[in-house]
Amino acid sequence: MAVRLFYINYADLSVAYGATVCIVELAKSLVKQGHEVTVIVPSFPRDRSSCDGHHDFEVIYVPNWDIRFLRKIWFYWALIIWVTILALRKRPDILYWGEMTYTITPYLVSKLTGIPYAIIAHGFAPDELRVARWRMALVRWCQKVYFGNADAIVTVTRKIAERIHEVYGVPWERLHPIENGVNLERFKPMDKFEARRKLGLPETGYTYIGWVGYFFPWSGVETLLHAAKQVLAEVPHARFIIVGHGVWGTHLSDLAQALGLKVHLVKPLNNASSHLPSVPLPDPATWQVCFTGEVANELVPVFINAWDIATAPYPGGRNEKSGGSSMKIREYFGCGVPVVTTDVAGIGTRWLVGMGDNGEAATQRESGTGRGKPMVGERGVVVPPDDPDAFAAGLMVLLRDSALRQQMGHNARRFAETHCSWDEVARQTVKAFGGVMRKI
Template identity: 30%
Template sequence: MRVLFLAYAHERGLRADAGGHRKLWELAWALAARGHEVRVLYPRLPGHAPLRSVPCRAYPVLDARWLRPLTAYLAMSAGAWRLGRGWRPDVVYFRSGANVLPPLVARTLGAAPVLEVNADTLEFHEVEGVGALTRWVWRTLEGVNARRSAAIVALTPGLKRMLVSRYGVPEARVRVIPSGTDVAHFAPGDVADARRRLGLDPAAALVGFVGIFYRHQGVPTLLEALARLRAGGVAVAGLIVGDGVPRAEWEARARGLGLGGAVTFTGQVPYARVPACFAAMDVVAAPFTAGRGETSPFKVLDAMACERAVVASDLASVRPLAEASGALTLVPPDDPAALAAALGALLADPARRAALARRAREFVVARHAWDKIGEALAAVLAEASRDPRAG
């Protein structure tokens, strides 16, 4: 089977090895390892380079605010058409967005367009304060892509329900395949060595967060929880790894809570250094807000792979992972007192913390390693390629 992956990046300043952009490379690698032919088209932008050893080609992008998405959409689609005329893919795989050209290009090439939906973009835009007109445009274009795709890969059951109810997509066309993680890269590390390299106190209790700074990540709730713990006599520090628009606001909030010297904001960290950040933490927090919406908690998977105990918000998108693994501690979202209590209990019980961490690692290796995800994806793509006109 021949699969063409289309990768692009909307957000300026976001690392090329972050989040969903890397996921496409991991999926391509997983399919190639199973003997399938793959190609990846990726944007020619500063810092962007192949993230896995698979055949790939860059397409040109003008790195300016409004021209970046427009030129990415056009150049990516043109590049896919040029490559596909000679190579003839069976499947064109692309992620959800406002670009309606990939299904058209796929049909022109006789390939099955397969859409990946990793988040409810309408809920995300609402939380982030995006205007009503932009939300309407995204809903309209995302609906076009959903209805024109031969198959849709939804990362959670909730996303499948959303696609069926909002866009009228037949249930049989939507398959749930969760996100994965690189269990060789995200692996247990030496705590003392990690803290030494990061310049952190080797003896302090440390709670951390890793992720892109969006408001739905709930970092202010974590900061308030840390302040409560310290006010109660717990000598805990915080490590906040990532960057984004709210960073200055969150740093000011930390200072306002008296956490200026106790919480470290690292900024964006290269992918190669993220496992060390997880290793330095006694407990990882994923304090998502109630308005986070439906999306895959892939950073939780990374933390679990690093054999860390995780406290996360009790949301519909997180609960199935907690129930299946038995390794997560869930708390109500937007509740600093509940989060502080859960963090404090784990910090005070090293044996329970270690047991949860081991269980987390074992579960992710067995169920969410990229080779396991690739196996499930290959079956869905093979079925879609047999009837590329579906949709």
């Protein structure tokens, strides 16, 4: 049965980061499967040409105040009027809301319209926010209302579902852990030498190790930089390429320089540098670690394909509490590149070691001896979190064995095709709505 849904989020669709990728890719897959999707987001004061008219789903922009501290709160409360009016006119089957922090808007709109609603949770705010006690009390009250009354809750990890169940008593039949996907048409293997030529890199003579993402404190790039210093002492021709930008950017480049690494910044590591060119990269003889800053969306798969090894050095702490649904690992897998990552909840052993291509337990072997030794799986290597020595050891396992890298890359792509498509995420999401639809 085709579903007509409103998909409501606080997100800027003109900027390609994790949240917007999830929104756009899920909406595209739902439409491809015959469902009708209307995406509702705030109107940011930016050029929308990159997202308007490029998709098969409708996008409605809600006018928003461009005042930093009021922007999100205004949007939450403006939605009560906007979504109510739109829902009464278009009568969607379900309202699908991105998780919201300081409001009970999803609950109120559902009451006003009589339309059931679902929530998608990418994290668990009480475990992640560091705010005053009164603000945390408000967050918990709002979540108790909108989680407690939701007809269905989709979570991107099982850990998040467990926390919602434990803290708010939401019954398991309304909780649906569905992990993120990857666009397998965009993230696919390409000739490694061709990818390097596009980036201005020498085809041979260096071994490239990469990371891509947004710079958050919980990205773990510090661990990678400390490991890089150790790796370069043994493999001088190794080169590390860090693709991304964000609030943690200058801290990371400063750290790399403090470690004595030869650093090159292609452009500033902040959010205001997208107009600057990303390629060609400079001669690797002049750097050991290259920070590219923000790159064009279409270049991300090219960077990944240029690498010999991809990395996801997630730290513990926040990631252990909420688990992980790593989009970057799925993108690495889609491109057929082996991965070194850390053993945190929802990532690590389950993705690289713990499941075979058929979803069943895979064989694994350990490399080295002693505490923190790498676990070598079918698609990559897993090490303990927050341990630069272990991460360096994991990188060395793959640096020493090009045949192993090639086999792991092949396994990774095959696994992505079977388990990681957005089409599968869309099917599971509609299935989660099934019980809700029967109530209508």
